[in-house]
Amino acid sequence: MSPTSTASLRQGAELALEDVRLGHHEGQPLPGTVRLRIAPGELVAVLGPSGCGKSTLLRTLAGLLPPLGGQVTQDGSPIGGPAADRALVFQENALLPWRSGRANVELPLTIRRLGREARRNVADGWLERVGLSEHAHKLPRQLSGGQRQRVQLARALAGQPRAVLMDEPFGALDPHTRAGMQDLLVDILRGTGATVVFVTHDVDEALHLGDRIALLPSGEVLTVPHPRQRDARNAPATTGIRRRILTSL
Amino acid sequence: MSAGRWLVRAASLAAALGLWQLLTSLDVELWLRFGQFPTVGEVASAFGDRLGTAPYWQDLGYSVRRIVIGFLLAAVLGVAAGTAIARSRWAADLLGPLMEVARPIPAIALVPVAILLLPSNEQGIVFITFTAAFFPVLVSTRHAVRALTPVWEEAVLTMGGGRLRVLFSVVLPGALPGIFGGLSVGIGVAWICVISAEMISGEYGVGYRTWQDYTVVDYPGVFVGMVTIGALGWLTSTAVEFLGRRATAWLPRPPERAPSRAVRRTAAPPAVSSPAPALEKEPVS
Incomplete structure (x- = not known):
């Protein structure tokens, strides 16, 4: 059974932030509140300058941080803590360095108590989809930055989450690798049905990947005219939105 | 090499x-x-004579047994206490101050405590060996656990892992390099203390024998004892180092350094001009 067919049985989560006040990781509350509803299977890019609370927003959605006010819900019920339902993908160095790429991908499956063989099969399936079958046995430090992020994607999706929360996952990659990873992400998400929240500070990345873009700190939400179409980069509607984002930031 | x-x-x-x-x-x-x-020559011939006698091996056996028991206890309890203090506020408040007060007391100064507290000399020596190795292990473990990359834990939590999973899949393996640093220091001080304790209160043991030889003015015998201690200490710390390297094989290790002369020769003239990077790296927030 391929990972695609198992994943497609699940539906994406509906995530909502209702007048949420975010705490900063250094203890300072951030000004203003956030109101955002994310539909099942939607890909929302969260865009804003450094220090505006993007990562905090993501960690709050993951359940790692409690909101200082307001409500954070998944499918209508409050999010009380982290759960396998919502996978988190980090910018870098999130793989356990003592585990091989394959062992990292197997970790969420071990936690779900899958048998040895099933674990291996699912992990290998995902590693193949991210094009890393030949490097599965390597330790994270033996992989390039882009390869490590591929392993992270495979690891996040292997756990069959209903939402994937991504914290500038390609932020540390060079532009060329980055474009390739964006394409891979679009490809690999197909069929999973997972809801995606993608934090970035790169306007073009947000415009390419998102169905909608949430701007921080203003909280403004914009609809992307041609999501995930490379040739629509300079379409009039895209250019108009880009200009609007740049003035707003 | x-x-x-x-x-x-x-x-x-x-x-x-x-x-x-x-x-x-x-x-x-x-x-x-x-x-x-x-x-x-005198020391070597005394050594040769002693090697053939049963008491030599009996003393050696006693010392090794004391150090193995004391050190293993210290390793297990030191890692457990260090992890608890680093991970739990309760443990830090309950154990922290106690440990800080007990830590500066040299283990060998606890001989009176050991004599008062424990029923036999043998247990007293093991206790002192344990105390000596315990604190370096505890302190290194505490530091290593506190220095762990937080995203490792966050990753496991968002995979649905609980506290125990985080402990065994992230905290302990991630802290291993630091823990082995503490174990290396610990095995060294454990030898110092087991020998000293044997000299003070032992019956049998390499330290006891060495002191006996001194009191009967058998100087070559004293040196046989010292060489034995040196060899045993070297053997055990090599074993700890070896295990540490095996357990932390995932750490990046610098390649063997090239001879300094070659380095100087190639490094001396600065690169003519570094070409401007074609692709600016994205700023990282």
């Missing part, structure tokens, strides 16, 4: 032994007095 470097190491040892033999056989008395000092 290259044959050349082994040769240098062996030559250094041989030179030290040669100097010792020279000074003692000539009975040199230049402020330092080598007149009473046994020669290398």
Whole structure:
């Protein structure tokens, strides 16, 4: 059974932030509140300058941080803590360095108590989809930055989450690798049905990947005219939105 | 390591032994007095005699048993206490102050405590060995656990892992390099303390025998004891180092350094001009 067919049985989560006040990781509350509803299977890019609370927003959605006010819900019920339902993908160095790429991908499956063989099969399936079958046995430090992020994607999706929360996952990659990873992400998400929240500070990345873009700190939400179409980069509607984002930031 | 470097190491040892033999056989008395000092030959022949006797091996067995029990207890309890203090506020508040007060007391100063507290000398010596190794292990573990990359834990939590999963899949493996640093220090001080404790209150043991030989003015015997302690200490710390390297094979290790001359030659002229990077790296927030 391929990972695609198992994943497609699940539906994406509906995530909502209702007048949420975010705490900063250094203890300072951030000004203003956030109101955002994310539909099942939607890909929302969260865009804003450094220090505006993007990562905090993501960690709050993951359940790692409690909101200082307001409500954070998944499918209508409050999010009380982290759960396998919502996978988190980090910018870098999130793989356990003592585990091989394959062992990292197997970790969420071990936690779900899958048998040895099933674990291996699912992990290998995902590693193949991210094009890393030949490097599965390597330790994270033996992989390039882009390869490590591929392993992270495979690891996040292997756990069959209903939402994937991504914290500038390609932020540390060079532009060329980055474009390739964006394409891979679009490809690999197909069929999973997972809801995606993608934090970035790169306007073009947000415009390419998102169905909608949430701007921080203003909280403004914009609809992307041609999501995930490379040739629509300079379409009039895209250019108009880009200009609007740049003035707003 | 290259044959050349082994040769240098062996030559250094041989030179030290040669100097010792020279000074003692000539009975040199230049402020330092080598007149009473046994020669290398005397020590070697005493060593040879002792190796064939049962008491030598009995003493060795006693010391090794004490150090193994004391050190293993210290390793297990030191890692457990260090992890608890680093991970739990309760443990930090309950155990932290106690540990900080107990830590500066030299283990060997606990001999009276051991005598009062424990029913036998044997247990007292193990207790002192344990105390000596316990604190370095505890402190290193605490530091290593506190220094762990937080995203590792966050990743496991968002995979649905609980506290125990985080402990066994992230905290302990991630802290291993630091823990082994503490174990290396611990095995060293454990030897110091087991020998001292044996000298004070032992019956049997390499430290006890060494002190006995001193009181009956058998100086070559004293040196046999010292060499034995040195060899055992070296053997056990090598074993700890070896296990540590095996357990932390995932750490990046720098390649063997090139001889400094070659480095200087290639590094001296600065690169003509570094070409402007074609692709600016994205700023990282």
